[in-house]
Amino acid sequence: MSSSDSSSSSSVDDPNPNPKPLDNQFESLNLEQESESTIIQNDDGEGQQDQESSLNGSLNVNRNNHEQDDRIDGGHVTSVLWRRTNSEVEVDGPSSPSSSGYAGERGSSGASEDDEIHEVANHGVIDGVFDSQAAWLPGKRHVDEDDASISWRKRKKHFFILSHSGKPIYSRYGDEHKLAGFSATLQAIISFVENGYMDELGDRIKLVRAGKHQVVFLVKGPIYLVCISCTEEPYESLRGQLELIYGQMILILTKAVNRCFEKNPKFDMTPLLGGTDVVFSSLIHSFSWNPATFLHAYTCLPLAYGTRQAAGAILQDVADSGVLFAILMCKHKVVSLVGAQKASLHPDDMLLLSNFIMSSESFRTSESFSPICLPRYNPVAFLYAYVHYLDVDTYLMLLTTSSDAFYHLKDCRIRIETVLLKSNVLSEVQRSMLDGGMHVEDLPGDLLPRSGSASHLGQHQQPTDSPGRFREPFVGIGGPAGLWHFIYRSIYLDQYVSSEFSAPINSPRQQKRLYRAYQKLYASMHDKGNGPHKTQFRRDENYVLLCWVTPDFELYTAFDPLADKGLAIKTCNRVCQWVKDVENEIFLLGASPFSW
Amino acid sequence: MFVGRSTGRLGGLNNSESGGVADAKNLRVKLVLLGDSGVGKSCIVLRFVRGQFDPTSKVTIGASFLSQTIALQDSTTVKFEIWDTAGQERYAALAPLYYRGAAVAVIVYDITSPETFNKAQYWVKELQKHGSADIVMALVGNKADLNEKREVPTQDGIDYAEKNGMFFIETSAKTADNINQLFELFEGEEQSVRQKLLTHWLSSKLGSCRGKVVKEHFIAPFHWRT
Numbered sequence: 001m002s003s004s005d006s007s008s009s010s011s012v013d014d015p016n017p018n019p020k021p022l023d024n025q026f027e028s029l030n031l032e033q034e035s036e037s038t039i040i041q042n043d044d045g046e047g048q049q050d051q052e053s054s055l056n057g058s059l060n061v062n063r064n065n066h067e068q069d070d071r072i073d074g075g076h077v078t079s080v081l082w083r084r085t086n087s088e089v090e091v092d093g094p095s096s097p098s099s100s101g102y103a104g105e106r107g108s109s110g111a112s113e114d115d116e117i118h119e120v121a122n123h124g125v126i127d128g129v130f131d132s133q134a135a136w137l138p139g140k141r142h143v144d145e146d147d148a149s150i151s152w153r154k155r156k157k158h159f160f161i162l163s164h165s166g167k168p169i170y171s172r173y174g175d176e177h178k179l180a181g182f183s184a185t186l187q188a189i190i191s192f193v194e195n196g197y198m199d200e201l202g203d204r205i206k207l208v209r210a211g212k213h214q215v216v217f218l219v220k221g222p223i224y225l226v227c228i229s230c231t232e233e234p235y236e237s238l239r240g241q242l243e244l245i246y247g248q249m250i251l252i253l254t255k256a257v258n259r260c261f262e263k264n265p266k267f268d269m270t271p272l273l274g275g276t277d278v279v280f281s282s283l284i285h286s287f288s289w290n291p292a293t294f295l296h297a298y299t300c301l302p303l304a305y306g307t308r309q310a311a312g313a314i315l316q317d318v319a320d321s322g323v324l325f326a327i328l329m330c331k332h333k334v335v336s337l338v339g340a341q342k343a344s345l346h347p348d349d350m351l352l353l354s355n356f357i358m359s360s361e362s363f364r365t366s367e368s369f370s371p372i373c374l375p376r377y378n379p380v381a382f383l384y385a386y387v388h389y390l391d392v393d394t395y396l397m398l399l400t401t402s403s404d405a406f407y408h409l410k411d412c413r414i415r416i417e418t419v420l421l422k423s424n425v426l427s428e429v430q431r432s433m434l435d436g437g438m439h440v441e442d443l444p445g446d447l448l449p450r451s452g453s454a455s456h457l458g459q460h461q462q463p464t465d466s467p468g469r470f471r472e473p474f475v476g477i478g479g480p481a482g483l484w485h486f487i488y489r490s491i492y493l494d495q496y497v498s499s500e501f502s503a504p505i506n507s508p509r510q511q512k513r514l515y516r517a518y519q520k521l522y523a524s525m526h527d528k529g530n531g532p533h534k535t536q537f538r539r540d541e542n543y544v545l546l547c548w549v550t551p552d553f554e555l556y557t558a559f560d561p562l563a564d565k566g567l568a569i570k571t572c573n574r575v576c577q578w579v580k581d582v583e584n585e586i587f588l589l590g591a592s593p594f595s596w
Numbered sequence: 597m598f599v600g601r602s603t604g605r606l607g608g609l610n611n612s613e614s615g616g617v618a619d620a621k622n623l624r625v626k627l628v629l630l631g632d633s634g635v636g637k638s639c640i641v642l643r644f645v646r647g648q649f650d651p652t653s654k655v656t657i658g659a660s661f662l663s664q665t666i667a668l669q670d671s672t673t674v675k676f677e678i679w680d681t682a683g684q685e686r687y688a689a690l691a692p693l694y695y696r697g698a699a700v701a702v703i704v705y706d707i708t709s710p711e712t713f714n715k716a717q718y719w720v721k722e723l724q725k726h727g728s729a730d731i732v733m734a735l736v737g738n739k740a741d742l743n744e745k746r747e748v749p750t751q752d753g754i755d756y757a758e759k760n761g762m763f764f765i766e767t768s769a770k771t772a773d774n775i776n777q778l779f780e781l782f783e784g785e786e787q788s789v790r791q792k793l794l795t796h797w798l799s800s801k802l803g804s805c806r807g808k809v810v811k812e813h814f815i816a817p818f819h820w821r822t
Contacts, residue, residue: 362660
């Protein structure tokens, strides 16, 4: 976190030296607009937004450029609507369930009940399972379906990859080969628009809205990606998900696959992706539980500063011996990582790489040496990844450009493993997995002196008063002032930290609903069409959501729907202070390869 | 970048690109498994190395590396470094990375699938062209327990192996009874050093599997021709 060197002229941008500014921003509005629109826009943000984009890699820039292109139908209007209709008094009736992001959630028809079961099975049935990946069954399901199946048509979110000749490459549900006709239809829609249906050349279809369904298109050379969704996620989010799916495909094949289409436009790509269904379905699943998929940032496993330093030192050691990237991860969280000089690793690449590794069971069996491509690093070339699981959740990835390096990397791994064992890093990692990270219940009080940051994370006690929480879900529970959850994203570090889920956000479904709400917030805060927003306060029947964006960080918080606004704002400042206090433990600081 | 450390050692042995002997007492042999996806290469190697069988299918990515050291009767040890390659088409171009310098290649097909037998022949030709000149090859017809679905006659495998100077075995639990006799016969033969190593290794592994595997396919008659 380098908030102190904020280059913004506005003093309200930097909360950390002075946690008051957020209150200031709201003060006047509280007076004028007590129960009216509570959207706060700060129009001086245009330049800052640009600056942020450049600091944060190219992703936001690209997206925003795309957004200005033509769209069919009013996807644009929808996202605007969402922002404008919310207020403390107005309950936006039909779109209210959508704040959960899940249209079929209320189980309106018999057929969607089938979906209900399906979704529950996906995300675990045990309430209070914090790790919503736990109960998810890997692999593709419903392979027996095709576009004639009623169940297939009722699925809430489809993803397709097809070739420009209309050949199916991947479908989330159903058998690709049986979906050839459907693919051809999608292809026809895309090429109809491309081939001069409109006046100018180069028109691309982006979005079709049909009732509550959105059909989002993404064209990547000879590869077409399509999402059909009735989850009411914003267009930008769905498009971002298609980008990730494309990236995952590039990670497996590199962009060299385009050459196959140059040689033979009718090339059938499915055999090339043989056995990777599980990788894509795992990625698609992560869209509903992993905030990294829309934040474009990664998260670290909380560890004592010295522990992470020890891990980083040994990784640096091997990086100096010719390893391009050395990454130690525990599930989807980074323990430490280093890169060779001038090599930088994009958070999206990390997401795709860890998804690839974690979803492919064979990596757990033995050490592996595999070609992989990092789409953000170099989409046309393979790197070679040495992968080894040090324990059931912790795995080491050593990436190199040399196809001959296996034995060297194996030696490196042995050295690393020895050091990690000797310095107890691995046992600390295990402990951290059990303890979890930041719990909103532990949010330090305003006036309490902070006696060493370790105490905030390291001594978490399971709350003994939790049984009462289930009985009275609408009184002040969770953290102070009704704080239920937060995500803090550091712009400079490309990292985020998310609080652990606690009552009442217990079930995977509630967690998914909250992430969808955050995702909407994120999309609206980064929508250039309406100017960048600095803060947003939104109250609906599910939550109070308060978002605060500065050049240094973004804070997304969820409160009890009855939370007091003034207190919520104060609490946000306390969260920022807390994050700052423990940044040594929750972030990977210092010599990072993220030198943009 | 890694010159000197890796190039020499990616070879089958410490100091020979294709050989079988590192020093007199401690031998190191590089072995590679090739074949179409889904024929059971990983199952075979995990059975060899760990005595495990996992019926759930786990698609191999790139290649997995496993090693197994066995002790021979004359107190020499042989360390097998096994590359279990992915059968997927997208990895075919990378196969030389794994088979280069291998002393032993085990080429696996599924007896219920003629395509995989064709693919096995492709790998044999590929190795004859680009592998070490004196590589020892074994052709393995896996899933012999699915005899009712058999589409590749045993004789086809034998004939092809014979023509190409390969070992041949069909693996399946159902015919495990024949293993001992076949191995005894096998061990009685005059062998070159490397073939002897292979025989020892295969027999010890196959022999140790006998009786453990009841339901699942693995291990069986062992024919070989040179």
